[in-house]
Amino acid sequence: MTPFAEVIGDPIAHSKSPLIHRFWLEKLGLAGDYRATQVLGSDLGDFFARRVADPDWRGCNVTVPHKLAVLDHVPDPGDVRATIGAANTVFRGSDGALIATNTDAAGFLSPIADLDLAERPVVVVGAGGAARAVLFALSRSGVGKVTVLNRTPLKAAALLAQFGLKGEALPLTARLPAAGLLVNTSVLGMTGQEALDLDLTPLADHAVVYDIVYAPLVTPLLASAEARGLDIVDGLEMLVGQAALAFELFFGAAPPREHDEELRARLLA
Known part of the structure:
Protein backbone atom coordinates (compact mmCIF):
# COMPACT_ATOMS: atom_id res chain seq x y z
CA MET A 1 0.00 0.00 0.00
CA THR A 103 0.46 26.70 7.27
CA ASP A 104 -0.60 29.73 5.20
CA ALA A 105 0.55 32.32 7.74
CA ALA A 106 4.13 31.05 7.86
CA GLY A 107 4.06 30.38 4.12
CA PHE A 108 3.00 33.97 3.49
CA LEU A 109 5.84 35.43 5.56
CA SER A 110 8.53 33.13 4.17
CA PRO A 111 9.32 35.05 0.94
CA ILE A 112 9.29 38.45 2.69
CA ALA A 113 11.27 37.40 5.78
CA ASP A 114 13.95 39.99 4.98
CA LEU A 115 11.42 42.80 4.59
CA ASP A 116 11.19 45.15 7.56
CA LEU A 117 7.45 45.26 8.24
CA ALA A 118 7.67 47.27 11.45
CA GLU A 119 5.24 50.20 11.25
CA ARG A 120 4.90 49.70 7.49
CA PRO A 121 1.39 50.58 6.21
CA VAL A 122 -0.21 47.65 4.43
CA VAL A 123 -3.15 47.09 2.08
CA VAL A 124 -4.83 43.69 1.98
CA VAL A 125 -7.38 42.81 -0.69
CA GLY A 126 -9.99 40.25 0.31
CA ALA A 127 -11.50 38.96 3.56
CA GLY A 128 -11.70 35.19 3.07
CA GLY A 129 -9.72 32.29 4.49
CA ALA A 130 -6.40 33.34 2.97
CA ALA A 131 -6.89 36.90 4.22
CA ARG A 132 -7.31 35.56 7.75
CA ALA A 133 -3.91 33.87 7.60
CA VAL A 134 -2.26 36.96 6.13
CA LEU A 135 -3.81 39.30 8.69
CA PHE A 136 -2.83 36.93 11.51
CA ALA A 137 0.77 36.98 10.24
CA LEU A 138 0.74 40.77 9.92
CA SER A 139 -0.61 41.13 13.44
CA ARG A 140 2.50 39.31 14.69
CA SER A 141 4.85 41.46 12.59
CA GLY A 142 4.32 44.92 14.09
CA VAL A 143 2.97 46.50 10.91
CA GLY A 144 1.49 49.96 10.79
CA LYS A 145 -1.99 50.87 9.58
CA VAL A 146 -3.72 48.07 7.66
CA THR A 147 -6.32 48.90 5.03
CA VAL A 148 -8.51 46.00 3.89
CA LEU A 149 -10.35 46.32 0.59
CA ASN A 150 -13.33 44.02 0.18
CA ARG A 151 -16.69 43.90 -1.54
CA THR A 152 -18.21 43.80 1.95
CA PRO A 153 -16.29 46.30 4.10
CA LEU A 154 -18.20 45.28 7.22
CA LYS A 155 -16.73 41.76 6.98
CA ALA A 156 -13.26 43.23 6.53
CA ALA A 157 -13.71 45.53 9.53
CA ALA A 158 -14.59 42.52 11.68
CA LEU A 159 -11.31 40.84 10.70
CA LEU A 160 -9.28 43.93 11.60
CA ALA A 161 -10.91 43.91 15.02
CA GLN A 162 -10.41 40.17 15.45
CA PHE A 163 -6.67 40.43 14.85
CA GLY A 164 -6.21 43.65 16.80
CA LEU A 165 -4.98 45.60 13.79
CA LYS A 166 -5.31 49.36 13.47
CA GLY A 167 -6.69 50.47 10.15
CA GLU A 168 -9.86 50.70 8.11
CA ALA A 169 -12.04 48.64 5.82
CA LEU A 170 -12.97 50.06 2.43
CA PRO A 171 -14.78 48.89 -0.72
CA LEU A 172 -12.75 47.51 -3.63
CA THR A 173 -13.31 50.74 -5.54
CA ALA A 174 -11.56 52.89 -2.91
CA ARG A 175 -8.34 54.74 -3.71
CA LEU A 176 -5.25 53.05 -2.31
CA PRO A 177 -3.35 54.73 0.53
CA ALA A 178 0.41 55.32 0.35
CA ALA A 179 1.21 51.83 1.58
CA GLY A 180 4.52 49.99 1.56
CA LEU A 181 3.03 46.53 1.02
CA LEU A 182 0.00 45.46 -1.01
CA VAL A 183 -1.25 41.88 -0.72
CA ASN A 184 -3.99 40.35 -2.85
CA THR A 185 -5.57 37.43 -0.98
CA SER A 186 -8.68 37.28 -3.17
CA VAL A 187 -9.33 35.17 -6.28
CA LEU A 188 -9.48 38.31 -8.41
CA GLY A 189 -6.97 37.99 -11.23
CA MET A 190 -7.11 34.18 -11.20
CA THR A 191 -7.78 32.43 -14.49
CA GLY A 192 -11.55 32.48 -15.03
CA GLN A 193 -12.08 35.35 -12.56
CA GLU A 194 -12.33 39.06 -13.22
CA ALA A 195 -9.12 41.07 -12.94
CA LEU A 196 -8.18 43.07 -9.88
CA ASP A 197 -8.16 46.59 -11.29
CA LEU A 198 -6.33 48.92 -8.91
CA ASP A 199 -4.57 52.21 -9.50
CA LEU A 200 -1.15 51.63 -7.92
CA THR A 201 -0.04 55.25 -8.25
CA PRO A 202 -0.52 56.07 -4.53
CA LEU A 203 1.79 53.25 -3.37
CA ALA A 204 5.20 54.24 -2.03
CA ASP A 205 8.11 53.97 -4.46
CA HIS A 206 9.66 51.24 -2.30
CA ALA A 207 6.41 49.28 -2.01
CA VAL A 208 6.18 45.53 -2.52
CA VAL A 209 3.18 44.05 -4.33
CA TYR A 210 2.38 40.46 -3.35
CA ASP A 211 -0.28 38.41 -5.15
CA ILE A 212 -1.07 34.95 -3.77
CA VAL A 213 -2.80 33.98 -7.06
CA TYR A 214 -0.53 31.69 -9.08
CA ALA A 215 -2.69 30.86 -12.11
CA PRO A 216 -1.66 32.87 -14.04
CA LEU A 217 1.67 33.49 -12.38
CA VAL A 218 1.95 37.07 -13.62
CA THR A 219 -1.46 38.48 -12.79
CA PRO A 220 -2.66 41.84 -14.11
CA LEU A 221 -1.89 43.25 -10.65
CA LEU A 222 1.73 42.09 -10.76
CA ALA A 223 2.11 43.29 -14.35
CA SER A 224 0.94 46.75 -13.26
CA ALA A 225 3.35 46.70 -10.33
CA GLU A 226 6.28 45.78 -12.57
CA ALA A 227 5.30 48.57 -14.96
CA ARG A 228 5.58 50.96 -12.02
CA GLY A 229 8.99 49.58 -11.11
CA LEU A 230 7.82 48.02 -7.84
CA ASP A 231 9.15 44.82 -6.32
CA ILE A 232 6.75 41.89 -6.65
CA VAL A 233 6.17 38.53 -4.99
CA ASP A 234 4.18 35.98 -6.99
CA GLY A 235 1.84 33.27 -5.74
CA LEU A 236 4.32 30.44 -6.19
Missing part, protein backbone atom coordinates in the same frame (compact mmCIF):
# COMPACT_ATOMS: atom_id res chain seq x y z
CA THR A 2 1.20 3.54 -0.79
CA PRO A 3 0.77 6.45 1.62
CA PHE A 4 -0.80 9.50 0.03
CA ALA A 5 -1.96 13.03 0.72
CA GLU A 6 -3.96 15.41 -1.44
CA VAL A 7 -5.34 18.89 -1.92
CA ILE A 8 -9.09 19.46 -1.86
CA GLY A 9 -11.15 22.34 -3.18
CA ASP A 10 -13.75 23.37 -5.72
CA PRO A 11 -12.45 23.99 -8.37
CA ILE A 12 -9.17 22.12 -8.04
CA ALA A 13 -7.87 21.31 -11.55
CA HIS A 14 -5.60 24.39 -11.51
CA SER A 15 -3.71 23.29 -8.37
CA LYS A 16 0.06 22.95 -8.61
CA SER A 17 0.31 21.26 -5.21
CA PRO A 18 0.56 17.71 -6.65
CA LEU A 19 3.57 18.72 -8.74
CA ILE A 20 5.28 20.26 -5.70
CA HIS A 21 4.78 17.34 -3.33
CA ARG A 22 5.56 14.71 -5.95
CA PHE A 23 8.78 16.59 -6.79
CA TRP A 24 9.87 16.43 -3.15
CA LEU A 25 8.88 12.77 -2.80
CA GLU A 26 10.94 11.97 -5.88
CA LYS A 27 13.99 13.91 -4.67
CA LEU A 28 13.89 12.20 -1.27
CA GLY A 29 13.22 8.76 -2.73
CA LEU A 30 10.14 8.35 -0.54
CA ALA A 31 7.26 6.05 -1.40
CA GLY A 32 4.08 8.09 -1.58
CA ASP A 33 1.75 10.12 -3.73
CA TYR A 34 -0.08 13.43 -3.65
CA ARG A 35 -3.31 14.08 -5.56
CA ALA A 36 -5.83 16.79 -6.36
CA THR A 37 -9.43 15.96 -5.43
CA GLN A 38 -12.50 18.05 -6.13
CA VAL A 39 -14.77 18.12 -3.08
CA LEU A 40 -18.06 20.01 -2.91
CA GLY A 41 -18.91 21.88 0.25
CA SER A 42 -21.90 19.62 0.84
CA ASP A 43 -19.60 16.58 0.72
CA LEU A 44 -16.94 17.69 3.22
CA GLY A 45 -18.31 15.63 6.11
CA ASP A 46 -18.53 12.44 4.07
CA PHE A 47 -15.09 13.05 2.58
CA PHE A 48 -13.35 13.16 5.96
CA ALA A 49 -15.35 10.21 7.26
CA ARG A 50 -14.04 8.12 4.34
CA ARG A 51 -10.48 9.36 4.55
CA VAL A 52 -10.02 8.86 8.29
CA ALA A 53 -10.87 5.19 7.77
CA ASP A 54 -8.13 4.81 5.13
CA PRO A 55 -4.80 3.92 6.81
CA ASP A 56 -2.82 5.07 3.76
CA TRP A 57 -4.22 8.61 3.90
CA ARG A 58 -1.80 11.07 5.53
CA GLY A 59 -3.86 14.23 5.22
CA CYS A 60 -4.80 17.03 2.88
CA ASN A 61 -4.27 20.64 2.04
CA VAL A 62 -7.46 22.69 1.83
CA THR A 63 -8.05 25.47 -0.66
CA VAL A 64 -11.00 27.66 -1.66
CA PRO A 65 -13.78 27.59 -0.74
CA HIS A 66 -13.33 25.21 2.21
CA LYS A 67 -10.79 26.89 4.52
CA LEU A 68 -13.41 28.02 7.01
CA ALA A 69 -15.89 25.17 6.63
CA VAL A 70 -13.26 22.48 7.21
CA LEU A 71 -13.16 23.47 10.89
CA ASP A 72 -16.74 22.21 11.22
CA HIS A 73 -15.64 18.70 10.28
CA VAL A 74 -12.15 18.19 11.75
CA PRO A 75 -10.89 18.41 15.37
CA ASP A 76 -9.11 21.66 16.21
CA PRO A 77 -6.92 20.97 19.26
CA GLY A 78 -4.65 23.93 18.46
CA ASP A 79 -7.66 26.27 18.47
CA VAL A 80 -7.05 27.49 14.92
CA ARG A 81 -10.67 28.69 14.87
CA ALA A 82 -10.01 31.19 17.67
CA THR A 83 -6.71 32.45 16.26
CA ILE A 84 -6.58 32.47 12.46
CA GLY A 85 -10.15 31.29 11.98
CA ALA A 86 -9.36 29.19 8.91
CA ALA A 87 -7.48 25.95 8.23
CA ASN A 88 -5.56 24.95 5.13
CA THR A 89 -4.08 21.64 6.30
CA VAL A 90 -5.48 18.48 7.89
CA PHE A 91 -3.11 15.76 9.09
CA ARG A 92 -3.05 12.74 11.37
CA GLY A 93 -1.75 13.11 14.90
CA SER A 94 0.39 10.47 16.61
CA ASP A 95 -2.78 8.65 17.70
CA GLY A 96 -4.19 8.63 14.17
CA ALA A 97 -6.83 11.28 14.90
CA LEU A 98 -7.26 14.16 12.47
CA ILE A 99 -5.95 17.62 13.31
CA ALA A 100 -6.68 20.89 11.52
CA THR A 101 -3.97 23.50 11.28
CA ASN A 102 -2.86 26.41 9.11
CA GLU A 237 6.41 31.81 -3.32
CA MET A 238 3.64 31.43 -0.75
CA LEU A 239 2.40 28.19 -2.32
CA VAL A 240 5.79 26.50 -1.94
CA GLY A 241 6.34 27.96 1.53
CA GLN A 242 3.11 26.65 2.98
CA ALA A 243 3.48 23.34 1.10
CA ALA A 244 6.88 22.74 2.72
CA LEU A 245 5.35 22.86 6.20
CA ALA A 246 2.49 20.57 5.18
CA PHE A 247 4.80 18.07 3.47
CA GLU A 248 6.65 17.41 6.72
CA LEU A 249 3.35 16.87 8.54
CA PHE A 250 2.19 14.40 5.88
CA PHE A 251 5.34 12.43 5.16
CA GLY A 252 7.52 12.94 8.25
CA ALA A 253 10.48 14.40 6.36
CA ALA A 254 11.64 17.93 5.62
CA PRO A 255 11.34 18.79 1.92
CA PRO A 256 14.64 19.33 0.05
CA ARG A 257 14.44 23.11 -0.32
CA GLU A 258 17.91 23.20 -1.86
CA HIS A 259 16.14 22.25 -5.11
CA ASP A 260 13.75 25.23 -5.08
CA GLU A 261 15.09 26.69 -8.32
CA GLU A 262 14.58 23.40 -10.13
CA LEU A 263 11.10 23.10 -8.62
CA ARG A 264 10.18 26.60 -9.74
CA ALA A 265 11.38 25.87 -13.27
CA ARG A 266 9.25 22.75 -13.34
CA LEU A 267 6.21 24.67 -12.07
CA LEU A 268 6.66 27.24 -14.81
CA ALA A 269 7.22 24.71 -17.61
Whole structure:
Protein backbone atom coordinates (compact mmCIF):
# COMPACT_ATOMS: atom_id res chain seq x y z
CA MET A 1 0.00 0.00 0.00
CA THR A 2 1.20 3.54 -0.79
CA PRO A 3 0.77 6.45 1.62
CA PHE A 4 -0.80 9.50 0.03
CA ALA A 5 -1.96 13.03 0.72
CA GLU A 6 -3.96 15.41 -1.44
CA VAL A 7 -5.34 18.89 -1.92
CA ILE A 8 -9.09 19.46 -1.86
CA GLY A 9 -11.15 22.34 -3.18
CA ASP A 10 -13.75 23.37 -5.72
CA PRO A 11 -12.45 23.99 -8.37
CA ILE A 12 -9.17 22.12 -8.04
CA ALA A 13 -7.87 21.31 -11.55
CA HIS A 14 -5.60 24.39 -11.51
CA SER A 15 -3.71 23.29 -8.37
CA LYS A 16 0.06 22.95 -8.61
CA SER A 17 0.31 21.26 -5.21
CA PRO A 18 0.56 17.71 -6.65
CA LEU A 19 3.57 18.72 -8.74
CA ILE A 20 5.28 20.26 -5.70
CA HIS A 21 4.78 17.34 -3.33
CA ARG A 22 5.56 14.71 -5.95
CA PHE A 23 8.78 16.59 -6.79
CA TRP A 24 9.87 16.43 -3.15
CA LEU A 25 8.88 12.77 -2.80
CA GLU A 26 10.94 11.97 -5.88
CA LYS A 27 13.99 13.91 -4.67
CA LEU A 28 13.89 12.20 -1.27
CA GLY A 29 13.22 8.76 -2.73
CA LEU A 30 10.14 8.35 -0.54
CA ALA A 31 7.26 6.05 -1.40
CA GLY A 32 4.08 8.09 -1.58
CA ASP A 33 1.75 10.12 -3.73
CA TYR A 34 -0.08 13.43 -3.65
CA ARG A 35 -3.31 14.08 -5.56
CA ALA A 36 -5.83 16.79 -6.36
CA THR A 37 -9.43 15.96 -5.43
CA GLN A 38 -12.50 18.05 -6.13
CA VAL A 39 -14.77 18.12 -3.08
CA LEU A 40 -18.06 20.01 -2.91
CA GLY A 41 -18.91 21.88 0.25
CA SER A 42 -21.90 19.62 0.84
CA ASP A 43 -19.60 16.58 0.72
CA LEU A 44 -16.94 17.69 3.22
CA GLY A 45 -18.31 15.63 6.11
CA ASP A 46 -18.53 12.44 4.07
CA PHE A 47 -15.09 13.05 2.58
CA PHE A 48 -13.35 13.16 5.96
CA ALA A 49 -15.35 10.21 7.26
CA ARG A 50 -14.04 8.12 4.34
CA ARG A 51 -10.48 9.36 4.55
CA VAL A 52 -10.02 8.86 8.29
CA ALA A 53 -10.87 5.19 7.77
CA ASP A 54 -8.13 4.81 5.13
CA PRO A 55 -4.80 3.92 6.81
CA ASP A 56 -2.82 5.07 3.76
CA TRP A 57 -4.22 8.61 3.90
CA ARG A 58 -1.80 11.07 5.53
CA GLY A 59 -3.86 14.23 5.22
CA CYS A 60 -4.80 17.03 2.88
CA ASN A 61 -4.27 20.64 2.04
CA VAL A 62 -7.46 22.69 1.83
CA THR A 63 -8.05 25.47 -0.66
CA VAL A 64 -11.00 27.66 -1.66
CA PRO A 65 -13.78 27.59 -0.74
CA HIS A 66 -13.33 25.21 2.21
CA LYS A 67 -10.79 26.89 4.52
CA LEU A 68 -13.41 28.02 7.01
CA ALA A 69 -15.89 25.17 6.63
CA VAL A 70 -13.26 22.48 7.21
CA LEU A 71 -13.16 23.47 10.89
CA ASP A 72 -16.74 22.21 11.22
CA HIS A 73 -15.64 18.70 10.28
CA VAL A 74 -12.15 18.19 11.75
CA PRO A 75 -10.89 18.41 15.37
CA ASP A 76 -9.11 21.66 16.21
CA PRO A 77 -6.92 20.97 19.26
CA GLY A 78 -4.65 23.93 18.46
CA ASP A 79 -7.66 26.27 18.47
CA VAL A 80 -7.05 27.49 14.92
CA ARG A 81 -10.67 28.69 14.87
CA ALA A 82 -10.01 31.19 17.67
CA THR A 83 -6.71 32.45 16.26
CA ILE A 84 -6.58 32.47 12.46
CA GLY A 85 -10.15 31.29 11.98
CA ALA A 86 -9.36 29.19 8.91
CA ALA A 87 -7.48 25.95 8.23
CA ASN A 88 -5.56 24.95 5.13
CA THR A 89 -4.08 21.64 6.30
CA VAL A 90 -5.48 18.48 7.89
CA PHE A 91 -3.11 15.76 9.09
CA ARG A 92 -3.05 12.74 11.37
CA GLY A 93 -1.75 13.11 14.90
CA SER A 94 0.39 10.47 16.61
CA ASP A 95 -2.78 8.65 17.70
CA GLY A 96 -4.19 8.63 14.17
CA ALA A 97 -6.83 11.28 14.90
CA LEU A 98 -7.26 14.16 12.47
CA ILE A 99 -5.95 17.62 13.31
CA ALA A 100 -6.68 20.89 11.52
CA THR A 101 -3.97 23.50 11.28
CA ASN A 102 -2.86 26.41 9.11
CA THR A 103 0.46 26.70 7.27
CA ASP A 104 -0.60 29.73 5.20
CA ALA A 105 0.55 32.32 7.74
CA ALA A 106 4.13 31.05 7.86
CA GLY A 107 4.06 30.38 4.12
CA PHE A 108 3.00 33.97 3.49
CA LEU A 109 5.84 35.43 5.56
CA SER A 110 8.53 33.13 4.17
CA PRO A 111 9.32 35.05 0.94
CA ILE A 112 9.29 38.45 2.69
CA ALA A 113 11.27 37.40 5.78
CA ASP A 114 13.95 39.99 4.98
CA LEU A 115 11.42 42.80 4.59
CA ASP A 116 11.19 45.15 7.56
CA LEU A 117 7.45 45.26 8.24
CA ALA A 118 7.67 47.27 11.45
CA GLU A 119 5.24 50.20 11.25
CA ARG A 120 4.90 49.70 7.49
CA PRO A 121 1.39 50.58 6.21
CA VAL A 122 -0.21 47.65 4.43
CA VAL A 123 -3.15 47.09 2.08
CA VAL A 124 -4.83 43.69 1.98
CA VAL A 125 -7.38 42.81 -0.69
CA GLY A 126 -9.99 40.25 0.31
CA ALA A 127 -11.50 38.96 3.56
CA GLY A 128 -11.70 35.19 3.07
CA GLY A 129 -9.72 32.29 4.49
CA ALA A 130 -6.40 33.34 2.97
CA ALA A 131 -6.89 36.90 4.22
CA ARG A 132 -7.31 35.56 7.75
CA ALA A 133 -3.91 33.87 7.60
CA VAL A 134 -2.26 36.96 6.13
CA LEU A 135 -3.81 39.30 8.69
CA PHE A 136 -2.83 36.93 11.51
CA ALA A 137 0.77 36.98 10.24
CA LEU A 138 0.74 40.77 9.92
CA SER A 139 -0.61 41.13 13.44
CA ARG A 140 2.50 39.31 14.69
CA SER A 141 4.85 41.46 12.59
CA GLY A 142 4.32 44.92 14.09
CA VAL A 143 2.97 46.50 10.91
CA GLY A 144 1.49 49.96 10.79
CA LYS A 145 -1.99 50.87 9.58
CA VAL A 146 -3.72 48.07 7.66
CA THR A 147 -6.32 48.90 5.03
CA VAL A 148 -8.51 46.00 3.89
CA LEU A 149 -10.35 46.32 0.59
CA ASN A 150 -13.33 44.02 0.18
CA ARG A 151 -16.69 43.90 -1.54
CA THR A 152 -18.21 43.80 1.95
CA PRO A 153 -16.29 46.30 4.10
CA LEU A 154 -18.20 45.28 7.22
CA LYS A 155 -16.73 41.76 6.98
CA ALA A 156 -13.26 43.23 6.53
CA ALA A 157 -13.71 45.53 9.53
CA ALA A 158 -14.59 42.52 11.68
CA LEU A 159 -11.31 40.84 10.70
CA LEU A 160 -9.28 43.93 11.60
CA ALA A 161 -10.91 43.91 15.02
CA GLN A 162 -10.41 40.17 15.45
CA PHE A 163 -6.67 40.43 14.85
CA GLY A 164 -6.21 43.65 16.80
CA LEU A 165 -4.98 45.60 13.79
CA LYS A 166 -5.31 49.36 13.47
CA GLY A 167 -6.69 50.47 10.15
CA GLU A 168 -9.86 50.70 8.11
CA ALA A 169 -12.04 48.64 5.82
CA LEU A 170 -12.97 50.06 2.43
CA PRO A 171 -14.78 48.89 -0.72
CA LEU A 172 -12.75 47.51 -3.63
CA THR A 173 -13.31 50.74 -5.54
CA ALA A 174 -11.56 52.89 -2.91
CA ARG A 175 -8.34 54.74 -3.71
CA LEU A 176 -5.25 53.05 -2.31
CA PRO A 177 -3.35 54.73 0.53
CA ALA A 178 0.41 55.32 0.35
CA ALA A 179 1.21 51.83 1.58
CA GLY A 180 4.52 49.99 1.56
CA LEU A 181 3.03 46.53 1.02
CA LEU A 182 0.00 45.46 -1.01
CA VAL A 183 -1.25 41.88 -0.72
CA ASN A 184 -3.99 40.35 -2.85
CA THR A 185 -5.57 37.43 -0.98
CA SER A 186 -8.68 37.28 -3.17
CA VAL A 187 -9.33 35.17 -6.28
CA LEU A 188 -9.48 38.31 -8.41
CA GLY A 189 -6.97 37.99 -11.23
CA MET A 190 -7.11 34.18 -11.20
CA THR A 191 -7.78 32.43 -14.49
CA GLY A 192 -11.55 32.48 -15.03
CA GLN A 193 -12.08 35.35 -12.56
CA GLU A 194 -12.33 39.06 -13.22
CA ALA A 195 -9.12 41.07 -12.94
CA LEU A 196 -8.18 43.07 -9.88
CA ASP A 197 -8.16 46.59 -11.29
CA LEU A 198 -6.33 48.92 -8.91
CA ASP A 199 -4.57 52.21 -9.50
CA LEU A 200 -1.15 51.63 -7.92
CA THR A 201 -0.04 55.25 -8.25
CA PRO A 202 -0.52 56.07 -4.53
CA LEU A 203 1.79 53.25 -3.37
CA ALA A 204 5.20 54.24 -2.03
CA ASP A 205 8.11 53.97 -4.46
CA HIS A 206 9.66 51.24 -2.30
CA ALA A 207 6.41 49.28 -2.01
CA VAL A 208 6.18 45.53 -2.52
CA VAL A 209 3.18 44.05 -4.33
CA TYR A 210 2.38 40.46 -3.35
CA ASP A 211 -0.28 38.41 -5.15
CA ILE A 212 -1.07 34.95 -3.77
CA VAL A 213 -2.80 33.98 -7.06
CA TYR A 214 -0.53 31.69 -9.08
CA ALA A 215 -2.69 30.86 -12.11
CA PRO A 216 -1.66 32.87 -14.04
CA LEU A 217 1.67 33.49 -12.38
CA VAL A 218 1.95 37.07 -13.62
CA THR A 219 -1.46 38.48 -12.79
CA PRO A 220 -2.66 41.84 -14.11
CA LEU A 221 -1.89 43.25 -10.65
CA LEU A 222 1.73 42.09 -10.76
CA ALA A 223 2.11 43.29 -14.35
CA SER A 224 0.94 46.75 -13.26
CA ALA A 225 3.35 46.70 -10.33
CA GLU A 226 6.28 45.78 -12.57
CA ALA A 227 5.30 48.57 -14.96
CA ARG A 228 5.58 50.96 -12.02
CA GLY A 229 8.99 49.58 -11.11
CA LEU A 230 7.82 48.02 -7.84
CA ASP A 231 9.15 44.82 -6.32
CA ILE A 232 6.75 41.89 -6.65
CA VAL A 233 6.17 38.53 -4.99
CA ASP A 234 4.18 35.98 -6.99
CA GLY A 235 1.84 33.27 -5.74
CA LEU A 236 4.32 30.44 -6.19
CA GLU A 237 6.41 31.81 -3.32
CA MET A 238 3.64 31.43 -0.75
CA LEU A 239 2.40 28.19 -2.32
CA VAL A 240 5.79 26.50 -1.94
CA GLY A 241 6.34 27.96 1.53
CA GLN A 242 3.11 26.65 2.98
CA ALA A 243 3.48 23.34 1.10
CA ALA A 244 6.88 22.74 2.72
CA LEU A 245 5.35 22.86 6.20
CA ALA A 246 2.49 20.57 5.18
CA PHE A 247 4.80 18.07 3.47
CA GLU A 248 6.65 17.41 6.72
CA LEU A 249 3.35 16.87 8.54
CA PHE A 250 2.19 14.40 5.88
CA PHE A 251 5.34 12.43 5.16
CA GLY A 252 7.52 12.94 8.25
CA ALA A 253 10.48 14.40 6.36
CA ALA A 254 11.64 17.93 5.62
CA PRO A 255 11.34 18.79 1.92
CA PRO A 256 14.64 19.33 0.05
CA ARG A 257 14.44 23.11 -0.32
CA GLU A 258 17.91 23.20 -1.86
CA HIS A 259 16.14 22.25 -5.11
CA ASP A 260 13.75 25.23 -5.08
CA GLU A 261 15.09 26.69 -8.32
CA GLU A 262 14.58 23.40 -10.13
CA LEU A 263 11.10 23.10 -8.62
CA ARG A 264 10.18 26.60 -9.74
CA ALA A 265 11.38 25.87 -13.27
CA ARG A 266 9.25 22.75 -13.34
CA LEU A 267 6.21 24.67 -12.07
CA LEU A 268 6.66 27.24 -14.81
CA ALA A 269 7.22 24.71 -17.61
